[in-house]
Amino acid sequence: MKKNIAILMGGYSSEFDISVNSGHVVYKHLDKSKYTPYRVIISKEDWYYLDEEEARHPIDRSDFSFHLNGDKITFDAAFNTVHGTPGEDGLLQAYFELLGIPQTACDFYQAALTFNKRDCISAVKPYGIPCATNYYLNKGDQVHVKEIINQVGLPCFVKANKSGSSYGVSKVKTAEEMLPAIEVAYKEDDEIIIESFLSGTEVSVGVIHYKGKDIVLPITEIVSENEFFDYAAKYEGKSQEITPARLSEEDRKKVEEIALKVYQILKMSGFSRSEYIFHNGIPHFIEMNTNPGLSEASILPQQAQKAGISLTELFSNAIEMCL
Structure with a gap:
């Protein structure tokens, strides 16, 4: 039936x-x-x-x-x-x-934890997972621009803490841009995370529970035409998404190992797609999405198809695993 x-x-x-x-x-x-x-x-x-x-x-x-x-x-x-x-x-x-x-999707605790960028970073850092330097703000806090810049440097990223698709995200290059960026982030959430700029190759790594095993899908390299992988880059064709990523065998293994470790540290299940930047040759964890986009053009379906998994197989597996 x-x-x-x-x-x-x-x-x-x-x-x-x-x-x-x-x-x-x-x-x-x-x-x-x-x-x-x-x-x-x-x-x-x-x-x-x-x-x-x-x-x-x-x-x-x-x-x-x-x-x-x-x-x-x-x-x-x-x-x-x-x-x-x-x-x-x-x-x-x-x-x-x-x-x-x-x-x-994953269980409720894992979803709440990973959706909160600040809490997710706090959970993985003790396991030795490299991350950017961060500064946190809650709505109503006094904003000390010099203090923020002293901690994270310039340029930096100002992000809504609980938001997706790069809503509420700005790249800040000067002290004068800080307050307007903070206001943009507060339109999406009452919590903010401000991150140091990481220079290097950006990759997106899908890890899923497939046929009873945790597997890392082929990695996607993100090459944005814009300042960063923002909404236009994600959804309006303003980026190249290259799968498999143009990484050396050594770098591929590095990021696969970290991505699988993060998935298992967080006791994840179902789909996940995490972003990493190779800063000084080391993959730094940025964030995890537990309900990633699933259109034909989205990153995780592209990765699955490169792994020989059709969308029908991918979606059927998700249902069978949860059942």
Whole structure:
């Protein structure tokens, strides 16, 4: 008997449309001989099943079900493609845990930890994982520009602590640019992380749980036309994404070893995509995404296909592993 799978998409953040795009790709490629997929939109205003005629059917959040033609539809599992809150920060994971419905992303604690850039860095540093020098601010804190620059130097990056797709991120080159960059970051989150600039090759590393094993996918090298891998570079073609990355065998092994170690230190499951910069020849961990983009052009699907894993196989595996 085919399993009913809710494909969760949308969310409460600026990444709503990106998430919907990922969800539609999963819907398109999911093996219909094994699963009956349902597109479920999660928004601040409403949760609903979107049928083929684009009609909306409200989700009963007490048990995550809905009614269709007089029948109550329940789900065997949820495929979580919600970027940002509540799908990537642990809220949906905890909700489904309480209901006893398996979902494809990592567990709620790992999601909350990795979504918080500051906490994630604090968790991996004691294990010897190289990271940038950081400075933290909370909304309402006094801003001491000289103190920040003394700690992290210039140029530096000002980032919203809990945000994705490079929303709320600025590269700061002068002291005068610091306060406007901080205001940009506060539009996305009430916490900020300011990082020292790392010069070197940037790579994106996918690590997934596949057929019962943690595996590192072929590495992607990021060559941005812009100052950094910002929204335009990610989604508007302003970058080259080269898979496999142009790394020496030694460097490839270095970053694979660190990426796998980080995945296992954090007790991850499901998909992950982490960013590293080779600063002075050493891969430095930047951040981890636990619900990475899943469009055909997104990095993790590109990496999977280079590894000989089709999108149908990738998505089927995610469901089987969570079940």
